[in-house]
Amino acid sequence: MGKPQGLDWESWIDQQIREAHERGEFDNLPGKGRPLDLTPNPYAKDRELAYKILKDAGFAPEWIELDKAIRGRLDRARSTLARRWMWRSERLSNMALQSGRWAEAERERVHTSWAQAVTEFKEEIASLNREIAELNLKVPSTQFQRSSLNASAEIERLTGEPA
DSSP states (O other): OOOOTTOOHHHHHHHHHHHHHHTTTTTTOTTTTSOOOOOOOTTTGGGHHHHHHHHHTTOOOHHHHHHHHHHHHHHHHHHHHHHHHHHHHHHHHHTTTOOSHHHHHHHHHHHHHHHHHHHHHHHHHHHHHHHHHHHHHHSSSGGGOOOOOOHHHHHHHHHSSOO
């Protein structure tokens, strides 16, 4: 719908707003009845309006979403490795006094399973480090950059043993 002939832009815009109001298009807007949040974002600089529009719509800048995704993946990788470490510890503890071919085969299976868990964790950390490098290129300031992850240090922190 374009501006009709004979109306100036201001009159036409006023008409559009009045008609939308009459149709009830402003009745259930998010934040209705609450004061506007006009707190300035000290990090936004010349992008403040764009960031505010994104925030009000429930979105965040790409680099913030990427950082959230990285943190989520890291949390999942850590918890998966912790569960597998607990499984390994419990299995070996339960078999501590057992001997024979079956016990040796089971211990070998547990150690192999743990080695596989460590390999998968290290692969996930390598993938996360690639995403961290991408994130560090997108952040608006170096203060938002993340350090690379050290898989061996992560494993040692969990197990108390060198990886």
